[in-house]
Amino acid sequence: MTQTLEAATLTRDAVSDDTCFARFTNVQKSYDGVELVVKDFNLDIRKGEFVTLLGPSGSGKTTCLMMMAGFETPTHGEILLKGNPISGLPPHKRGIGMVFQNYALFPHMTVAENLAFPLEVRHLSKEEVKQKVQRALAMVRLEDFGDRRPAQLSGGQQQRVALARALVFEPELVLMDEPLGALDKNLREEMQYEIKRIHASLGVTMIYVTHDQTEALTMSDRIAVFNDGVVQQLAAPDALYEEPENAFVAYFIGENNRLQGEVVERVGDVCSVRLDSGDVVRAKPVAVGGVGSRTTLSLRPERVSIIRDGSALPDNCFTAKVQEVIYLGDHLRTRLSVCGNDEFIIKTPNAEGHGVLRPGQEIEIGWSSADCRALDA
Amino acid sequence: MSESPTAPLTTADGVPLKTSLRRAVRRSKLKAFLLVSPLLLFLVIAFVMPIFDMLWRSVDNPxxxxxxxxxxxxxxxxxxxxxxxxxxxxxxxxxxxxxxxxxxxxxxxxxxxxxxxxxxxxxxxxxxxxxxxxxxxxxxxxxxxxxxxxxxxxxxxxxxxxxxTLSYYLAAVDRQLTPDGEIVKVPEHLEIHATLFWRTFWMSGVITLMTLLLGYPIAFLLANLPLRYSNLLMILVLLPFWTSLLVRTTTWIAILQSQGVLNDMMVAIGVIADEARWQMIHNKLGTIIAMTHILLPFMILPLYSVMKTIPPSYMRAARSLGGRPFLSFRRVYFPLTIPGIAAGGILVFILSIGYYITPALVGGQSGRFITNYIAYHMQTSLNWGLAAAIASILLFVVIVFYMVFNRLIGVDKVKLG
Known part of the structure; x- marks a missing residue:
């Protein structure tokens, strides 16, 4: 429902704006004729944009990428590249660069030969090939590694070579299938910035698939959150985090507290929800029906504050019991029991003036109804 | 190395580390040896000793x-x-x-x-x-x-x-000593072994090539089909192993002989005339067909084991980089399967040059291998020295092939299953 709405606005944008570069329209995919892996996928990608397909494994995001690359054919719908349908085009004629999950560097060729491959099949002259390979190696800062075999490189270096190989023939669109999945955390972060830098400097369009939400949030211009073959929400990273449109997105992006209840009153921008514990919470209605419908309230832990004497009272105030305090260096993560929910998390910065909470202690907490989003059940 | 060479590492109570380690693993080494000893004994008695006996007989002149x-x-x-x-x-x-x-x-x-x-x-x-x-x-x-x-x-x-004496070896390659000790060719009508060696080698080469041509696509399918289909296919590939070699060979006789299934069918549908039936058995063709069939699994299995380790993403990468399907195959997939081709090739070739029963049954006069002459000298002419010399030459050729293979590909790169 939401994604069709989104698609509609996008289509309108695209018609008015000829920078629309790649487009999925009503794409469906089924492998066995029984189940749809991708259900009605619509996405418009502007030139130079960095779009991430984010979702848990099996949500259909990689299938969409493979359809774009030409390794899978859509069961229904059309994929357009620069306005031309490409369903009938074999992969080698699409001119799309691709970085694979395990890099897929050819093990029997040296790094330079790997990079030369896409140029040689395009019949470039020897001199040109050499030049471009050297330039691509310089771009990923591996100038001196041309004679090595992929197996002699570290994971991060292999990743850079794979990136360089996907870019060396100057494609306008580059697809990346969980390219950083095999790297450890530090290297992953470093490579995120590296990819971002290259994207910014070359201005290529990138479609990036990942299941790592941090990666998606750091790198993307827009993120399409996939679940169950459907785009749950397509938005910029901040909008996705701040304004999730349904319970899945709220749950999948970042940490959030979930409170189940029933709408008892709805006036303008505020609705009242009676939780299963009997407490009534005021929230912002985002994706709920009228009075009597079930809803999931989503509340980010950092938006909950501890109320001390003298501080202003927000429109939701409850008494909570501290269950557990976890020290995380820059902040403290505290698990509370509130409104019948034992898994209620709040985050407080480890700053001066914050008293230490102890398990068993009773405190007053509160949050603004604007931060508490009432989503689908 | 940080530790100085003059002071070897020791355990806490001063025993040198190496001695201590040796003591610790001695028990497990002994256990391992005991586990393999029955097989070792069997191999020494039934394999190693006969080989040395053969080598000895080929030069023994008492x-x-x-x-x-x-x-x-x-x-x-x-x-x-x-x-x-x-x-x-x-x-x-x-x-x-x-x-x-x-x-x-x-x-x-x-x-x-x-x-x-x-x-x-x-x-x-x-x-x-x-x-x-x-x-x-x-x-x-x-x-x-x-x-x-x-x-x-x-x-x-x-x-x-x-x-x-070297005369058995000379006889094995159609040479003899003159009374004055010169090595000369035997008269032309007595030449037999050199022709047979040559035939054995080129026919084994053809058989190896045939198994490769037929086996490569099957191995590719085996490695790339979804599991339930590939399991079925694997059973079909292994099926010949569950049937007696003799049955498989004689089946080819039933199919290929001039009054056989294939000729009858060809006559029935009018492709050939009844009096011009094809001679497909008891000649070189029969040997090549039957041996290709029998040795095919030995090509498919090493190929399959190598292909299974090649992720499909390599071909996808090559395609996405702009390689046409055949070019991608030639430059990316094929080079990666060379260890499998070499392993299968050397296996089939070596098995083939030493094959006895199939050429004996379907080879007739013209499709016979050198092994059939070893058997002849063992059983009929009773010239064991000559039989031993021919067999030793075969063994030597196999060893040479193996060493060349090891130098070019490396035996450790090959997995058979």
């Missing part, structure tokens, strides 16, 4: 020196220009008398007959009459059988007095 010891010593210092003197003849008569009494002139006569025709009858006839011969023996022997008056006979006895 007949002359053990049966004619007096003659041999009487010939010492002989000038080889004219017939030896009376003492040598007398020694021969004495040796033959002893040999006749001990009934061991048979081996000697066949041994010398390999080198010079007519020796068999000369020795057996002289042996029978040796008791009644009177001196001077020289005239008596030459009168009895003129072979003893030939210079070559005596040169032969002197040459073969050596306990080792």
């Amino acid at each position: 007949e002359v020196s053990s049966t004619l010891p007096r003659t041999v010593s009487a010939l010492e210092g002989w000038d080889r220009e004219s017939l030896p003197g009376e003492p040598a003849f007398a020694a021969l008569v004495e040796d033959l008398r002893d040999g006749q009494a001990a009934r061991n002139l048979g081996l000697l006569s066949s041994r010398l007959n390999y080198e010079k025709s007519g020796m068999r009858s000369a020795i057996s006839r002289t042996g029978r009459r040796a008791r009644n011969l009177e001196p001077p023996y020289r005239e008596a022997l030459i009168e009895l059988n003129e072979t003893w008056g030939e210079l070559d006979t005596w040169k032969l006895i002197q040459r073969e007095a050596s306990p080792y």
Whole structure:
């Protein structure tokens, strides 16, 4: 429902704006004729944009990428590249660069030969090939590694070579299938910035698939959150985090507290929800029906504050019991029991003036109804 | 290395680390050895010892020196220009008398007959009459059988007095020694082994190539189909192993013979006339068809095991980088399967040059392998020395192929399953 709405606005944008570069329209995919892996996928990608397909494994995001690359054919719908349908085009004629999950560097060729491959099949002259390979190696800062075999490189270096190989023939669109999945955390972060830098400097369009939400949030211009073959929400990273449109997105992006209840009153921008514990919470209605419908309230832990004497009272105030305090260096993560929910998390910065909470202690907490989003059940 | 070489590492109580480690693993080493010892014993008795026995037989030459010891010593210092003197003849008569009494002139006569025709009858006839011969023996022997008056006979006895001989190896490659010790080709009508060696090698090459051409696509399917289909396919590939080799070979006879299934079908649908049935068995074609079929799994399995380790993303990467399907295959997939091709090729080739039963059954005259002649010399002509020499040459060729393979590909890169 939401994604069709989104698609509609996008289509309108695209018609008015000829920078629309790649487009999925009503794409469906089924492998066995029984189940749809991708259900009605619509996405418009502007030139130079960095779009991430984010979702848990099996949500259909990689299938969409493979359809774009030409390794899978859509069961229904059309994929357009620069306005031309490409369903009938074999992969080698699409001119799309691709970085694979395990890099897929050819093990029997040296790094330079790997990079030369896409140029040689395009019949470039020897001199040109050499030049471009050297330039691509310089771009990923591996100038001196041309004679090595992929197996002699570290994971991060292999990743850079794979990136360089996907870019060396100057494609306008580059697809990346969980390219950083095999790297450890530090290297992953470093490579995120590296990819971002290259994207910014070359201005290529990138479609990036990942299941790592941090990666998606750091790198993307827009993120399409996939679940169950459907785009749950397509938005910029901040909008996705701040304004999730349904319970899945709220749950999948970042940490959030979930409170189940029933709408008892709805006036303008505020609705009242009676939780299963009997407490009534005021929230912002985002994706709920009228009075009597079930809803999931989503509340980010950092938006909950501890109320001390003298501080202003927000429109939701409850008494909570501290269950557990976890020290995380820059902040403290505290698990509370509130409104019948034992898994209620709040985050407080480890700053001066914050008293230490102890398990068993009773405190007053509160949050603004604007931060508490009432989503689908 | 940070530790100084003068102070070896020790355990906490001062025992050198190496000694301590050796002590710790001795038990498990012993256990491992005990576990393999029955097989080891079996291999030594049934495999290693026969091989050395074979190698020994191919050069062993005891007949002359053990049966004619007096003659041999009487010939010492002989000038080889004219017939030896009376003492040598007398020694021969004495040796033959002893040999006749001990009934061991048979081996000697066949041994010398390999080198010079007519020796068999000369020795057996002289042996029978040796008791009644009177001196001077020289005239008596030459009168009895003129072979003893030939210079070559005596040169032969002197040459073969050596306990080792190369003549079996020479015979195995259609060469022989002249009485004066030169190596020459045997007369053309007696040439047989070189042709057979050559045929064995080129036909094995053809069979290897056929198994590769037929096996490569199957191995590719096996490695790339979804599991449930590939399991079924794997069962089909392994099915031949559950059927007796003899059954598989004779099935080809039933299919390919001139009154066989294939010819009957071809006649029935009018492709060939009844009187012009194809001759597909008991010749080279029959051997190649049947052996290709029988050895196919030995090509498919190594290929499959290599292909299974090649992720499909390599081909996808090559395609996405702009490589047309065939070019991507040639430059990316194919080079990665070379270890499998080499492993399958060497396996099929080596099995093929040593194959016996299938060429024996379907090869007829023209499709026979060198192994069939080894069997012939073992069972019919009873020239075990020659059989051993041919077999040793085969063994040597196999070892050479293996070493070349090891140098080019590396045996450790090959997985068989």
